[in-house]
Amino acid sequence: MAVQVSPQARARQQPTPGPPLPRPELRLLPPPRHPTRWVVVLLVVTVAGIFGVVALHALAAEQAFTARRLEAEADRLAMRHGELTAEVAVLRAPERLRRVATEELGMVPPRQPTFLVVPVARPGQQAGGGIR
Numbered sequence: 001m002a003v004q005v006s007p008q009a010r011a012r013q014q015p016t017p018g019p020p021l022p023r024p025e026l027r028l029l030p031p032p033r034h035p036t037r038w039v040v041v042l043l044v045v046t047v048a049g050i051f052g053v054v055a056l057h058a059l060a061a062e063q064a065f066t067a068r069r070l071e072a073e074a075d076r077l078a079m080r081h082g083e084l085t086a087e088v089a090v091l092r093a094p095e096r097l098r099r100v101a102t103e104e105l106g107m108v109p110p111r112q113p114t115f116l117v118v119p120v121a122r123p124g125q126q127a128g129g130g131i132r
Contacts (some may be wrong), residue, residue: 090096101107 096110102109
């Protein structure tokens with residue numbers, strides 16, 4: 001089997017004579033550098049990041065212990081408040097006040113209650129009822 005090529009295709013395949021193409025300038029590359037500088041930088045960044053994470057974890061743990069201690073103290077103070085409230089209620093009881101007044105302070109209950117009426121002074125008047 002023979003392949004026939006058209007004259008246009010042949011013209012396309014053959015290079016056209018013309019001005020020569022400029023040759024690129026070639027230069028030697030330096031030998032490849034070892035990436036030690038980048039390795040050191042990445043190592044320093046990694047160590048600093050790990051140190052930061054550990055430091056933040058330690059601070060968070062310390063804050064958790066402080067929070068637990070404060071919650072325990074708040075619970076203890078709430079219990080003490082309840083005890084003091086109950087103690088105040090016992091000390092304010094009318095029967096206890098009567099007993100302390102008679103036994104410890106030497107007071108006696110009145111035989112007949114007496115009421116005093118105090119006149120209220122109006123603005124511009126004295127307590128005796130007269131006008132200034």
